[in-house]
Amino acid sequence: MKTILLHLKNNPLAILGIMILFLWIFAALFGPALLSYNYTEMDMEHQMTTPGEYGHLLGTDALGRDVFARIIYGSRSILTVALMTSLVSSIVGILIGFTAGYFGSLVDTFFLRAMDILMAIPPLVLSMVVLGILGDSSFLSLTLIVSIAFTPATARVARGALLSCKGSEYVDAARIRGESHFIIMFVEILPNTIGPIIVEITARFAYSIMMIASLGFLGVGLQPPTPDWGMMVIENKSIIRAASWTVLYPSLAIASLVIAVSLFSDFVSKVMIHEK
Amino acid sequence: MNLFKRFSQRLGFMILTLVVMSFLIFLLVEIMPGDVAQTVLGQSATPESLAALRESMGLNDPLMVRYGHWAGKFIRGDLGESLYMRGIQINTIFWRKVGHSIILALTALIFYVPLSLFFGVFAGVKAGKLPDSIISFFGLATMALPEFVSGIILITLFAIKIPLLPITSIIPIGETLWENLNILILPALSITLVMFGYVSRMQRSSMLTVMNSDYIRAAILKGMPRGYVIFRHALKNALLPTITIIGMNMGWLFGGLIVVETLFGFPGLGSLTLSAIKTRDVPLLEASVLFITFIFVVSTFITDMMYLFLNPRIRFKGSDS
Numbered sequence: 001m002k003t004i005l006l007h008l009k010n011n012p013l014a015i016l017g018i019m020i021l022f023l024w025i026f027a028a029l030f031g032p033a034l035l036s037y038n039y040t041e042m043d044m045e046h047q048m049t050t051p052g053e054y055g056h057l058l059g060t061d062a063l064g065r066d067v068f069a070r071i072i073y074g075s076r077s078i079l080t081v082a083l084m085t086s087l088v089s090s091i092v093g094i095l096i097g098f099t100a101g102y103f104g105s106l107v108d109t110f111f112l113r114a115m116d117i118l119m120a121i122p123p124l125v126l127s128m129v130v131l132g133i134l135g136d137s138s139f140l141s142l143t144l145i146v147s148i149a150f151t152p153a154t155a156r157v158a159r160g161a162l163l164s165c166k167g168s169e170y171v172d173a174a175r176i177r178g179e180s181h182f183i184i185m186f187v188e189i190l191p192n193t194i195g196p197i198i199v200e201i202t203a204r205f206a207y208s209i210m211m212i213a214s215l216g217f218l219g220v221g222l223q224p225p226t227p228d229w230g231m232m233v234i235e236n237k238s239i240i241r242a243a244s245w246t247v248l249y250p251s252l253a254i255a256s257l258v259i260a261v262s263l264f265s266d267f268v269s270k271v272m273i274h275e276k
Numbered sequence: 277m278n279l280f281k282r283f284s285q286r287l288g289f290m291i292l293t294l295v296v297m298s299f300l301i302f303l304l305v306e307i308m309p310g311d312v313a314q315t316v317l318g319q320s321a322t323p324e325s326l327a328a329l330r331e332s333m334g335l336n337d338p339l340m341v342r343y344g345h346w347a348g349k350f351i352r353g354d355l356g357e358s359l360y361m362r363g364i365q366i367n368t369i370f371w372r373k374v375g376h377s378i379i380l381a382l383t384a385l386i387f388y389v390p391l392s393l394f395f396g397v398f399a400g401v402k403a404g405k406l407p408d409s410i411i412s413f414f415g416l417a418t419m420a421l422p423e424f425v426s427g428i429i430l431i432t433l434f435a436i437k438i439p440l441l442p443i444t445s446i447i448p449i450g451e452t453l454w455e456n457l458n459i460l461i462l463p464a465l466s467i468t469l470v471m472f473g474y475v476s477r478m479q480r481s482s483m484l485t486v487m488n489s490d491y492i493r494a495a496i497l498k499g500m501p502r503g504y505v506i507f508r509h510a511l512k513n514a515l516l517p518t519i520t521i522i523g524m525n526m527g528w529l530f531g532g533l534i535v536v537e538t539l540f541g542f543p544g545l546g547s548l549t550l551s552a553i554k555t556r557d558v559p560l561l562e563a564s565v566l567f568i569t570f571i572f573v574v575s576t577f578i579t580d581m582m583y584l585f586l587n588p589r590i591r592f593k594g595s596d597s
Contacts, residue, residue, distance in 0.1 A: 013413060117293045120576075121569050122531030125549070129565055132553030133304060206420055214422045214535050218550060233424060237539065240428075240443060244436060251428040255421055262420040 007271050017263025024257050028079050031072035051245050067246055070227040071253050077222055078229055078257070081142055082208035088147040089208075090201045093154025098185050100155070101162040111159070115152040123149035124214060131220040142221060146211055150204060157200045161193035168192075195272040202265035206258060213254045229254050282584060290577045297569045298350070302343050305558050350566070356559035360552075366563055370548070374567065376453055377533055377544035383460045384467040384529065389522060392472045396479025397514070401506060403484055411476065419473025423535040427466035434462065445540035463536045470532060471525065479518045486514040516586055523579025527572030 008015060051067075100111035126149045131137050134145075165171065166189070174188045190197075215221040216230025224231070229250045236246035337345070349356060355366035399411040418426060435443045445459035453460075486492060487510055495505045534546035541547070545564060552561040 113289075116289070117296050120293050120297055120527070120573050121565070122527050122572065124531040125534065125565065125568055128534065128550070129301075129553065129561070130304065132550075133307070210420065210422045214424065217422070217424050217535060218538060219554070230422075230424070233428060234538070240431065241436060244432060247428055248432055251425045254425050255429070258420045258422070258425075259417045262416055266416060 004271055007267070011267055011270075013263050014267035017260040017267065020256055020260035021264055024075050024079065024260070027072050028075040031075070035066075035069045035072060051249075067232075067249055070232060071229065071250055074227040074229045074232065074250070075253070075257070077139075077226055078209060078212055078216075078254075081139065081146075081212050081222075082205055084143045085146045085150065085208040085212070086201050086204040088143060089150035089154045090158075090197065090204060092147060092151050093156075093200075094158040094190070094197065096151065097155035097158030097160075098162050098189070101159040101166065102181065102185050102189075108159075111155075115156060118152045123153075124211060127211065127215060128218055128220055131215065136223055137215075137221055139222065142212070142215070146208065146215070149211075150207070154200060154204060157196065158193075161196045162189055165189050165192050199265070199269040199272050202261070202268045206261040206265055209254070209258045209261060213258070279584060283581065286577055286580055290573050293573050294570065297573075298347055298566055299343060301562055301565050301569070302346060305562055306339070346562070350563075355563045358557055358560050360555040360557040360560070366560055370560075370563060370567075373543055373548045374545050376542065377530070377537070377546060379453060380460055380463055380537075380542065380544055381467075381526075381529055381533065383464040384471070385522075387464055388468040388471045388475065391468065392475035393479055393515070393518065395472075396476035396518070397483050397506075397511065399476065400480040400483025400487065400514070403480070403487075408480075412480070415473035415476045417473070418469040419477070421470060423466050423470055423532045424539045426469040427462065427536060427539045430462050430465055430469075443540075445537075445542040447543055459540070459542070463540045463542055466536050466539070467529065467532055471529070474525070475518060475522060478521045479514070482517040483510065483514045486510045516583070519586070520579055520583050523575055523582065526575035526579075527568075530568050530571055 008018075096111065100108045123146075127145050130145050131141065134141060162185075171184060171188060174184045179188070212221060213230040216228035217234050219231065219234065221230060222228050232250040233247050236243065240247045346356075353367070355370055358364045358366050358369075361369075395411050395415075399408040402408045431443055434440050441462050442459055445463055447453055447456055447459070487506075492505060492510055495509055496502060530546070533544060534549060536542070537544045537546035538550055545567065549561065549564040549568070551557075552564055
């Protein structure tokens with residue numbers, strides 16, 4: 001803990017990232033309760049109001065909906081889905097990657113080739129096609145599909161982490177004691193690979209935000225009336241000249257969140273490398 | 277001899293990937309809710325005409341027969357007929373859009389490859405100093421942004437605040453892309469921002485590795501001019517990993533194109549794919565996704581071969597595999 005604080009002291013960018021991230025988490029948790037507008041409420045008299053007028057902090061869109069309220073509500077869905085996605089894809093990745101790396105030989109070869117084949121389609125294209133075909137994305141389908149699209153990458157990381165520990169004495173000792181494969185993998189090896197896995201989860205969190213926002217932008221993410229940052233951008237793109245705030249502020253929201261998470265994950269990976 | 281062995285191995289794997297992916301794509305579209313015959317004939321179709329159409333389209337055949345039929349037509353270059361735009365052969369629109377996307381991708385490559393190599397090398401040489409920190413932060417920030425966010429920021433700056441470039445990249449009817457080259461700039465720059473961070477980071481770290489190696493240290497200690505050592509000795513070895521990274525990322529680039537083309541309304545493969553999904557145009561969707569996979573697999577293969585060829589250690593000994 002002390003070393004982490006020491007690292008933080010020398011890394012002002014990481015402090016900035018963590019502060020912005022906490023701000024967004026705070027906004028997602030308590031923001032909606034503090035707002036004077038609802039995200040679906042249409043202010044029929046004040047459509048496309050410029051920011052700051054008639055009590056609309058960031059203006060309104062073509063339907064008279066408060067942009068600020070929609071951004072604050074939107075932070076809830078993107079943070080939850082991205083967090084769930086990074087956790088689910090990492091857990092599934094660990095299960096698959098550990099099994100392949102631990103048993104080796106044929107299982108491993110099959111795994112590597114299968115992952116190579118799956119990686120031939122970019123995760124964004126894969127998620128877009130599957131979500132588009134299924135139609136009407138829900139919280140569950142979005143989380144599951146993006147997690148599946150990410151699994152080849154997380155499984156490879158987990159496999160690599162396991163291989164670096166597999167030859168250690170404590171693994172041999174456990175084997176001689178007669179522990180089961182399951183115990184050796186998840187009780188003996190897993191705690192020792194936690195560094196690279198945490199790095200992977202935080203990096204994956206940044207990718208997830210990027211991916212969820214892009215899918216929302218492509219119209220295959222969470223469906224209305226849930227306010228989605230990516231969808232706000234594409235919905236209002238046609239009025240960008242007349243009401244640039246309807247497009248620019250959701251974009252800046254995505255930018256601030258995703259850069260904050262990247263700075264945070266960059267910091268985590270530096271600390272983990274140093275710990276070694 | 278080893279080179280040939282590796283070549284045929286890779287080629288075989290490339291073909292296997294394409295076969296498996298084509299089957300997966302076919303399966304995926306199969307599970308799409310809704311009836312193709314119904315889509316074609318509309319809601320008012322009689323049960324008899326639906327049944328007749330299903331029979332004539334071969335929808336009643338077993339799965340593997342249909343896959344074989346579809347894949348066979350594909351290999352002969354027949355992409356089939358669009359479902360949404362009735363009576364239009366996919367071939368007549370598909371390749372023009374693919375051409376547009378390739379031009380856009382190449383424009384982006386022309387922008388980001390020299391830029392990121394230059395700044396990556398620069399950051400690597402100045403490691404730990406202020407220019408390095410600035411480049412690294414800028415790269416980290418732009419790399420994290422989805423393409424449409426950097427696109428919106430670019431539009432706000434260079435199309436609205438300073439009205440230099442068009443907001444949308446639509447080609448007017450009756451004109452070609454070549455008469456409207458300025459529509460390529462903002463989309464290509466959006467991709468550039470995202471790729472810059474990634475490639476320059478890779479270049480920086482490979483430059484650092486090379487600069488810390490014994491032979492470079494020896495050359496500098498011997499008293500050779502630093503600039504000469506960097507350009508004549510270090511660069512040659514430091515570029516190799518980055519070239520691989522650029523090639524491997526071609527697939528990613530094509531994924532990014534979907535977002536960029538949608539933002540700017542650019543008539544390319546990406547926006548075509550998205551509209552195929554939205555209109556449930558099965559043959560068009562299959563063709564687009566398979567083609568994106570094809571581009572990825574082929575560029576990975578070419579990169580792999582180039583790496584083999586450029587790296588004398590592998591070319592002569594073949595022990596690195």
